[in-house]
Amino acid sequence: MPQVRIIAKNFMDMVASLPAMKLDRLYQNAFICEAILRSLPPLAKKYVVQILFFDGPVSGKLLEQWVLADGVTKHRVAIDRLIQLRIFIEVSDKKRESSYKLNQTFQANLRKHLTNGGVLPRETMAAVVKLPNLEELDTYALEQWEVGTSSMDRDAPRLTEGGFQFLLMDTNAQLWYIIREYITNSEISGFLQLGIYSLSHIERGTDPADLISFLLELSFHVTGEAYNINTLTEIQRNTIKDLAELGLVKLQQGRKESWFIPTKLATNLSVSLTDSSSRKQGYVVVETNFRLYAYSSSKLHCEILRLFSKIEYQLPNLIVGAITKESLYTAFENGITSDQIISFLQQNAHPRVAERLPSVPENVTDQIRLWEADLNRVEITPSHFYDEFPSRDTFEAACDFAREWNGLLWEDSKKMRVVVKAEIHMNMREFLRGQK
Amino acid sequence: MTSVPSKLYSDDVSLVVVLLDTNPFFWTASSSLSFSQFLSHVLAFVNSILLLNQLNQVVVIASGYNTCDYIYDSSSDASQLGSEDGRMPSLYSNLLQKLEEFMIKDEKLGKEQSQRAIKSSLLSGALSMALCYIQRVFRSGPLHPQPRILCLQGSPDGPEQYVAVMNSIFSAQRSMVPIDSCYVGAHNSAFLQQASYITAGVYVKPQHLDGLFQYLTTVFATDLHSRSFIQLPRPAGVDFRASCFCHKTTIDMGYICSVCLSIFCNHHKKCSTCGSVFGQAQSDTSSTSDLKRKAPET
Numbered sequence: 001m002p003q004v005r006i007i008a009k010n011f012m013d014m015v016a017s018l019p020a021m022k023l024d025r026l027y028q029n030a031f032i033c034e035a036i037l038r039s040l041p042p043l044a045k046k047y048v049v050q051i052l053f054f055d056g057p058v059s060g061k062l063l064e065q066w067v068l069a070d071g072v073t074k075h076r077v078a079i080d081r082l083i084q085l086r087i088f089i090e091v092s093d094k095k096r097e098s099s100y101k102l103n104q105t106f107q108a109n110l111r112k113h114l115t116n117g118g119v120l121p122r123e124t125m126a127a128v129v130k131l132p133n134l135e136e137l138d139t140y141a142l143e144q145w146e147v148g149t150s151s152m153d154r155d156a157p158r159l160t161e162g163g164f165q166f167l168l169m170d171t172n173a174q175l176w177y178i179i180r181e182y183i184t185n186s187e188i189s190g191f192l193q194l195g196i197y198s199l200s201h202i203e204r205g206t207d208p209a210d211l212i213s214f215l216l217e218l219s220f221h222v223t224g225e226a227y228n229i230n231t232l233t234e235i236q237r238n239t240i241k242d243l244a245e246l247g248l249v250k251l252q253q254g255r256k257e258s259w260f261i262p263t264k265l266a267t268n269l270s271v272s273l274t275d276s277s278s279r280k281q282g283y284v285v286v287e288t289n290f291r292l293y294a295y296s297s298s299k300l301h302c303e304i305l306r307l308f309s310k311i312e313y314q315l316p317n318l319i320v321g322a323i324t325k326e327s328l329y330t331a332f333e334n335g336i337t338s339d340q341i342i343s344f345l346q347q348n349a350h351p352r353v354a355e356r357l358p359s360v361p362e363n364v365t366d367q368i369r370l371w372e373a374d375l376n377r378v379e380i381t382p383s384h385f386y387d388e389f390p391s392r393d394t395f396e397a398a399c400d401f402a403r404e405w406n407g408l409l410w411e412d413s414k415k416m417r418v419v420v421k422a423e424i425h426m427n428m429r430e431f432l433r434g435q436k
Numbered sequence: 437m438t439s440v441p442s443k444l445y446s447d448d449v450s451l452v453v454v455l456l457d458t459n460p461f462f463w464t465a466s467s468s469l470s471f472s473q474f475l476s477h478v479l480a481f482v483n484s485i486l487l488l489n490q491l492n493q494v495v496v497i498a499s500g501y502n503t504c505d506y507i508y509d510s511s512s513d514a515s516q517l518g519s520e521d522g523r524m525p526s527l528y529s530n531l532l533q534k535l536e537e538f539m540i541k542d543e544k545l546g547k548e549q550s551q552r553a554i555k556s557s558l559l560s561g562a563l564s565m566a567l568c569y570i571q572r573v574f575r576s577g578p579l580h581p582q583p584r585i586l587c588l589q590g591s592p593d594g595p596e597q598y599v600a601v602m603n604s605i606f607s608a609q610r611s612m613v614p615i616d617s618c619y620v621g622a623h624n625s626a627f628l629q630q631a632s633y634i635t636a637g638v639y640v641k642p643q644h645l646d647g648l649f650q651y652l653t654t655v656f657a658t659d660l661h662s663r664s665f666i667q668l669p670r671p672a673g674v675d676f677r678a679s680c681f682c683h684k685t686t687i688d689m690g691y692i693c694s695v696c697l698s699i700f701c702n703h704h705k706k707c708s709t710c711g712s713v714f715g716q717a718q719s720d721t722s723s724t725s726d727l728k729r730k731a732p733e734t
């Protein structure tokens with residue numbers, strides 16, 4: 001039984017939730033073994049590499065001895081993760097101590113990798129035509145991606161909390177989010193409508209394991225090289241059309257053959273699996289006078305900032321705005337919380353201010369929280385108002401009755417007036433009728 | 437000294453600079469482990485570092501007995517594909533080819549130079565190259581992997597390199613780069629013990645050389661982030677002896693210039709490093725403290 005649950009909902013949890021048989025089949029692909037190993041927590045990686053050339057089971061006690069006393073939680077998390085992903089197979093011996101064995105296919109693949117070195121999944125095509133250079137490819141990927149994300153929130157009449165959270169994620173996390181949706185949907189409907197994307201090339205009922213393995217394999221290709229489409233299977237060929245729409249690959253067609261060129265988004269796929277690698281540079285500077293400077297030319301960034309601040313002017317590489325009470329109120333009305341805004345500002349802090357602690361001035365964060373608390377100062381409860389009671393006895397009986405039902409909100413015994421919650425109105429009416 | 441400051445990059449991405457001892461004098465004499473066996477262990481280790489994280493980077497520097505050179509860099513290797521026949525992975529073909537070229541060059545330089553009785557490899561040169569590489573990485577921008585140096589040494593220390601090695605060690609300490617060392621020779625290496633001790637790295641002298649790979653992955657594959665919660669071998673004892681500047685011999689007791697801290701094995705009239713003039717050595721040199729307290733007369 002796993003003792004510590006991993007709360008983070010990431011792509012690897014999805015892989016871990018695949019049935020055992022499918023998981024074992026996934027491990028037959030050496031690239032998946034590699035990608036999955038890389039996604040593990042550092043300690044788990046270490047365990048795997050350390051016992052890679054052991055044939056027999058290794059006792060859990062022995063593994064635990066490798067860590068210092070304050071690393072015990074890390075040890076448990078690592079072991080649980082390894083068991084979840086079926087990399088470690090639990091073997092209990094006579095003394096009822098748990099020992100672990102490596103998954104055989106996984107072990108064999110990694111051993112081969114260590115002794116033979118890494119290889120590329122498929123051969124690149126000989127230079128057919130002029131390939132786009134890396135910079136062009138990056139711009140292409142980014143454009144394709146931002147067009148999608150920025151229109152995604154436009155289509156929806158009102159941005160939901162989930163929508164804002166989506167915008168807050170970094171590109172890689174967003175990518176995995178979409179891909180996760182894509183894979184889950186492929187099983188059921190084969191059609192996914194996400195903003196302007198309608199990723200419909202995928203056939204209904206495609207095995208998610210196939211998709212996962214293809215995506216992970218894709219991340220081992222070299223950015224900017226051309227690969228022949230004919231080397232792909234039918235399913236993969238359909239998938240790649242969708243991926244081109246997301247900006248993961250660029251499709252090109254020659255006279256006879258067509259080929260795909262992976263962009264940085266695709267090759268970074270397996271990098272982003274690890275939680276620790278948030279390697280994006282921030283761009284926002286917030287000053288103590290509530291002014292906000294964002295060094296960005298991206299329209300998407302501007303739109304995100306507009307969600308909670310007043311954009312004052314836009315220069316070619318700089319967006320200037322201010323966080324005002326009004327702008328925050330609109331944000332709160334849309335279901336965005338102060339914590340989300342603050343964490344967004346902190347995560348995207350410009351490198352110059354990111355070194356400082358706190359990266360966002362304290363008076364600004366406090367004020368954002370206070371303004372939110374202001375909104376919550378008044379609580380509205382639907383209620384009913386009674387007056388003109390025939391006698392003081394009836395009035396008092398009514399008050400007691402309301403108290404019993406836990407519905408009394410306010411009473412004025414001098415003028416004999418009472419306010420009760422709306423949900424007990426019917427019972428109250430019955431009660432007062434009985435009193436007459 | 438023990439902790440590395442937190443930077444913007446993720447915490448378990450590492451840059452490992454491996455210093456490979458290729459000294460032919462050592463490897464021909466070594467009976468327990470041949471160079472090719474040693475190399476196969478090291479290559480598997482390099483592979484395992486690259487396997488652990490996509491952003492990990494490995495640089496291999498060969499240190500011969502006359503020269504040293506970069507023979508492999510995983511960051512520039514990525515776009516190159518395997519050798520012409522496409523059979524052998526790029527790591528092996530590139531590295532082995534460079535290594536062979538290096539050995540030939542090393543031998544040629546040895547023949548050109550007059551017969552010197554130097555049997556040690558150029559640890560100081562290799563360390564300096566590693567530190568230069570790391571400095572360049574530091575300056576490349578805020579996002580870079582956490583660097584560390586791994587010395588795989590077999591040949592004995594060269595006392596004549598003492599000053600250069602110590603300078604490299606202190607420079608590594610200043611830039612918080614740990615120097616790990618794995619010594620495969622017969623006796624312990626004082627240089628490497630001191631290097632690892634001062635820079636908070638790990639020094640290991642494997643007992644069973646056939647299991648070298650296991651030592652390498654268990655101890656030296658541990659990234660700097662994980663070192664805070666993993667048991668690693670502690671130094672059993674460090675040989676702090678220094679070499680004198682005049683005859684390059686390792687000494688237990690000697691004379692130190694109080695101006696520039698140069699070390700001498702016997703009394704001199706003038707410091708050969710900074711030129712300070714020493715006073716006459718006192719006749720009663722029985723107490724050890726007197727040996728160290730020679731005030732210069734200016």
